Amino acid sequence: MNSEIHTLDVVALTEDLPEHDLRRGQVGTVVETLSSGMFEVEFVDNDGRTYATLPLKSSQLLVLYYQPV
Numbered sequence: 001m002n003s004e005i006h007t008l009d010v011v012a013l014t015e016d017l018p019e020h021d022l023r024r025g026q027v028g029t030v031v032e033t034l035s036s037g038m039f040e041v042e043f044v045d046n047d048g049r050t051y052a053t054l055p056l057k058s059s060q061l062l063v064l065y066y067q068p069v
Helices: none
Strands: 010-013 027-035 038-044 050-057 061-063
Antiparallel strands (some): 010 027
């Protein structure tokens, strides 16, 4: 959903991924750019434990902003 995704961006899923027990809206962090339009995203719980890390397409992600653009 966003062509400007960078390492360490906070992103939300735009679709359910039941095969990974992830739901639309879950928040993760981009930890690596794999190729054009593909990113490794890490999902961490409130205790800092990683519960999923997987490659995702930019179309599956929405960058979240915490400050005015």
